[in-house]
Structure formats: structure tokens, C-alpha cells
Amino acid sequence: MKRLLLSMALAASVLVLVLVARTLSFTSRQVAPAAMEPLTVDADAAAARLAGALRLKTVAASEGVPAEDAAFAGLHAYLAEHFPRAHAALKREPVGPHSLLYTWPGTDASLSPMLLVGHLDVVPVAPGTEDAWAHPPFAGVVADGFVWGRGALDDKSSVLAQLEAVEALLALGEKPRRTVMFAFGGDEEVGGLKGAVAIAALLKERGVRLESVLDEGGVIMSGTVPGVSAPVALVGTSEKGFTSVELKVKGEGGHSSMPPPRSAVGVLARAVARVEDSPMPARLEGGSRELFLRVGPEMPFGMRLLFANLWLTEPLVVRQLTQKPTTNAAVRTTTAVTMFQGGVRDNVLPTSARAVVNFRILPGDSVDGVLQHVRSVVDDSRVELGTLAFQSEPSPVSRTDTQAFGHLERTLRQVFPEVVVSSYLNVAATDSRHYVGLSDNVFRFFPVHLRAEDLARVHGKDERIAVTAHAQAVRFYAQYLRNAAR
Incomplete structure (x- = not known):
């Protein structure tokens, strides 16, 4: 047991030394150019x-x-x-x-x-x-x-x-x-x-x-x-890409007094909830990763230690970034339900329902990848999937x-x-x-x-x-x- 504890203490000491050394070498990357040439602007x-x-x-x-x-x-x-x-x-x-x-x-x-x-x-x-x-x-x-x-x-x-x-x-x-x-x-x-x-x-x-x-x-x-x-x-x-996935469900219609177990709107609502509950994976790479590599050296020591050692701290950083909409958008393909349509009267079962979910696609993901993700998450043959015409890859x-x-x-x-x-x-x-x-x-x-x-x-x-x-x-x-x- 003593040997185990000594080994753990030694490993912890080495880890601390590595973290500190990397932090001390995590220095500013800002350039110091010559002064700009003068230009008079009215x-x-x-x-x-x-x-x-x-x-x-x-x-x-x-x-x-x-x-x-x-x-x-x-x-x-x-x-x-x-x-x-x-x-x-x-x-x-x-x-x-x-x-x-x-x-x-x-x-x-x-x-x-x-x-x-x-x-x-x-x-x-x-x-x-x-x-x-x-x-x-x-x-x-x-x-x-x-x-x-x-x-x-x-x-x-x-x-x-x-x-x-x-x-x-x-x-x-x-x-x-x-x-x-x-x-x-x-x-x-x-x-x-x-x-x-x-x-x-x-x-x-x-x-x-x-x-x-x-x-x-x-x-x-x-x-x-x-x-x-x-x-x-x-x-x-x-720059992020853009696509909107359309979800459609057909229903039998009829009077609301004799409803099926789930109407077209109900089927669609469940599908949309599954999409919202299953966002695409978050990751720190590209311009978002380099942001912290460039601004990290300008931070106080504690935060410098965090960003100088992303090899270890990246999961913690990503988890924190996903907590706010503004920073979550920088680390994942975002999911936004923007349209939901179905039904014409309160006592008539809808014959169709439609929703549109907008995705802003992280570099490394793709339009096809988004559609495959939605299809896998919805997993319901009653829901037809497609993408709207306007789209662009990241x-x-x-x-x-x-x-x-x-x-x-x-x-x-x-x-x-x-x-x-x-x-x-x-x-x-x-x-x-x-x-x-x-x-x-x-x-x-x-x-x-x-x-x-x-x-x-x-x-x-x-x-x-x-x-x-x-x-x-x-x-x-x-x-x-x-x-x-x-």
C-alpha cells in the first residue's frame, strides 16, 4: 500500500510539474510590428x-x-x-x-x-x-x-x-x-x-x-x-454551414371526439422533442480551439493553466462552453426548431403536420451528416425527412x-x-x-x-x-x- 501511495504521489507531482511547465511556456503569440505608415483621413x-x-x-x-x-x-x-x-x-x-x-x-x-x-x-x-x-x-x-x-x-x-x-x-x-x-x-x-x-x-x-x-x-x-x-x-x-431539415407527418383526419392514440401533431411533436433532446456532439477545434490558444496567454495564471493544457482539460472546457447559447454555438452544430405547423380547427384531427429545424453546421460536420443524425434520432417511419433548398456546407x-x-x-x-x-x-x-x-x-x-x-x-x-x-x-x-x- 505504501508503495502504491508513493507511486500515486510521484505521478501527481509529475503531473503538476508538467501542467506548470506548460503554463509557463504558454506565452503571448501577439506580434510587435513596426509602426504603421501615416495616412491622413478627413x-x-x-x-x-x-x-x-x-x-x-x-x-x-x-x-x-x-x-x-x-x-x-x-x-x-x-x-x-x-x-x-x-x-x-x-x-x-x-x-x-x-x-x-x-x-x-x-x-x-x-x-x-x-x-x-x-x-x-x-x-x-x-x-x-x-x-x-x-x-x-x-x-x-x-x-x-x-x-x-x-x-x-x-x-x-x-x-x-x-x-x-x-x-x-x-x-x-x-x-x-x-x-x-x-x-x-x-x-x-x-x-x-x-x-x-x-x-x-x-x-x-x-x-x-x-x-x-x-x-x-x-x-x-x-x-x-x-x-x-x-x-x-x-x-x-x-464559417458554419447551414441547412434546415423538414419533418412531415400524415394523419387520417376526422373528428377530434374519436382520436387515435397519437395524432399527426403528436407524432411530430415527439419527433421534434427527440431532435432537441439529442444535440450533435460538441468538440473544440478549428477557429474555436485556436481562439483559446491565442487569448489564453493573455489571461491570469489559473486560466492560462487551463488553456495551456487542453490535452487534459478539454472535456471540462467544452462542458463549460456548452452551458450558454453564445459559446455553445462555437463548439457544436446547433439545433433550432423554427417552424411547427399542423391542424386547422380545435375539433378536427389534422391530416398533416410539418416542422422545420434549422442547423448551423460546425466545420467537420456536413449537411448529409445532419440529415443522418436526425433520421437516427427520430427513428420513426411515420416521419418523412428532407432538407430545404437553401443550404451550404461549413x-x-x-x-x-x-x-x-x-x-x-x-x-x-x-x-x-x-x-x-x-x-x-x-x-x-x-x-x-x-x-x-x-x-x-x-x-x-x-x-x-x-x-x-x-x-x-x-x-x-x-x-x-x-x-x-x-x-x-x-x-x-x-x-x-x-x-x-x-
Whole structure:
């Protein structure tokens, strides 16, 4: 027994030494680049140009409601008018009904081009809610240090900031060595099928292989990572997929006074309950895993020990992450019952019932895998299963040990020196997913510092961006082009 206890004590001591040693070697991975090159930005003038773009109601077509072609045409003309140097130096190609592809030729044809992505369309404002806004959603008002309006964050600010950066660099006589392309979709909010999909197909047809892609996605956030006091720049290195599984049950109908043991609605309800009670497995990998490897060294010792030793602590970390919806989404394919339909009257047995369950698919899982999981969990021949037409596979995970990510990381630390740069998993859909076949380096990041309460403004009321934040976005894109294309 003594020998056993001594062996256990020795093993425990060795384990402690290993844990501590790994923690002490778990040091910061943040780069310390040279200072950024100066760039003068007239913040008020840039804000005014953004405000003008917000006044054009470029809502994409959806569910039988056509887009306002005149608004998109007006925005195209507006961009040409307010960015004359860019439109003189760059080739502009209309693609599909409302999208634009710009090409800024580089001086070295041996270098693969890079692509910056944005979108011109915006989501609609719910009828009857306009009066609840501090300023009308399509008035493009600059007030109290902010530019207000639909698209101020998603995503006209990104488009305008990119063009502002190009205009500023051209004014300084700068030219890129690497060809730079800008893809501005006109229907990102409804799937990008006529915008980004068409642009990607055009580039593929031309044999273009992209060095990198940068689209909207993560932002700079403060207070979102426990134990990290510095703001964190969250760069999406992967994106979840999307599918909706439809469950249907047929019934005999009849009067409710003589019901069967279980009606169509009852069969469906049991099936849906089984799906909700059996979520897909959680795991920590890809961008979600690397998030903790990059921010972990910035944490106090106790939390550093936890993330420096994921080989041992990973089950505990994953279990904790699954306790909240926001973090659960980062470690598993999520299950959301979004529709349930059945019956027409309270005394009539339904002849059919239907439910729709939406899944946001973790990289490593697949659309087919989700359907197989649902079929296995439901395990009822009375329930017909299928998927809705709109779906997408999760994206590959872009590496962070590449030159392409290095350019992005260096730029962030130059323009926002106080931030901790980290990769993460983008849980929402962007146009970037349509370009993954053209590049191994696809990143999702919009250079703006937001507070947690600002996130509700995206697709919500009182969407706005600070005048100073928009100016910083211009500086970011200019420095990024200097680092990655020159």
C-alpha cells in the first residue's frame, strides 16, 4: 500500500510539474510590428460620403418582393461620382443585376491577386418600426458623432471604407505590386446567388487563383473573453454551414371526439422533442480551439493553466462552453426548431403536420451528416425527412501560420496596437463562403471596435457607426493594402 501511495504521489507531482511547465511556456503569440505608415483621413468628409450611400434603399429581392433596381443603380453612380480616382484607375465590371467587381492591376503579374469583399444590399426595416429609430433608417444622418442608418454596420461602411482607402492611396501616387480585386455583392443578405456566386464563377472561369480573401465577419470586442482585459480582434478563419431539415407527418383526419392514440401533431411533436433532446456532439477545434490558444496567454495564471493544457482539460472546457447559447454555438452544430405547423380547427384531427429545424453546421460536420443524425434520432417511419433548398456546407478552416494571415495580423496590431488578435469561428453566413474554392486563405473581419450592446443594432434598430470608427476602418484597409499588396 505504501508503495502504491508513493507511486500515486510521484505521478501527481509529475503531473503538476508538467501542467506548470506548460503554463509557463504558454506565452503571448501577439506580434510587435513596426509602426504603421501615416495616412491622413478627413473623418467628417468620409462620414458624409457614407451617409449619402445609406440614403439609397438597396434592399435585396426576397420572397417575391423585387429589389429596387433604381436604388442599386443610384448607388453604383454614387460610388463613381464620389471616388473618381478609384474609378479612373480600377476596372469596374457589373456582375448580375446589382453587383460590382473592381480590379486594381498590380505591377507584378507573377503575384496571385487578393480579394476584398463587401456587399451593397441591406436588410429591410420591419414595417411600422421606422418611428422607433432615433433617426429615420434611410435618412443617412450624421449626428452625435455617429453615422446613422441601415447599412452603417452591415455592410456599406466596409464598402465605403475600402474605396476611401483606395482613393487615399491613389492620391499619394501609390500602386500595388499585387493585383487587388474588390467584390461588392448585391444580394448577400439573401444568399448571394446572383452576386458573390456569379462573381466567384466569373473568376473561376478566368482561371483566377486568389492569394487571400477578406470579407466581413468578426469585429473588435471588449469584455467578451473572460480574463482578458484588452480588446480582442476576432478574425473568422472558418464559417458554419447551414441547412434546415423538414419533418412531415400524415394523419387520417376526422373528428377530434374519436382520436387515435397519437395524432399527426403528436407524432411530430415527439419527433421534434427527440431532435432537441439529442444535440450533435460538441468538440473544440478549428477557429474555436485556436481562439483559446491565442487569448489564453493573455489571461491570469489559473486560466492560462487551463488553456495551456487542453490535452487534459478539454472535456471540462467544452462542458463549460456548452452551458450558454453564445459559446455553445462555437463548439457544436446547433439545433433550432423554427417552424411547427399542423391542424386547422380545435375539433378536427389534422391530416398533416410539418416542422422545420434549422442547423448551423460546425466545420467537420456536413449537411448529409445532419440529415443522418436526425433520421437516427427520430427513428420513426411515420416521419418523412428532407432538407430545404437553401443550404451550404461549413467552410474549410484557414490556417494562421501563413503569410496571408500574417499581413492581416500585422495590420491589426499597427492600426489597433492595444488589441489581442485571434482567430475564431464565424457562426453567421457571409459572402466569403462562395470564394473558398478560389483561395486557401479566407478571412472574415470588419475593422470596427464595438460594444456588446452594439451587436443588437446589426439588423436591428438604430444601426450606426462612430465617425471616428469609420475613419479608423479607412486607415485599416489602406495599411492592409500596403502590407499585403505592395
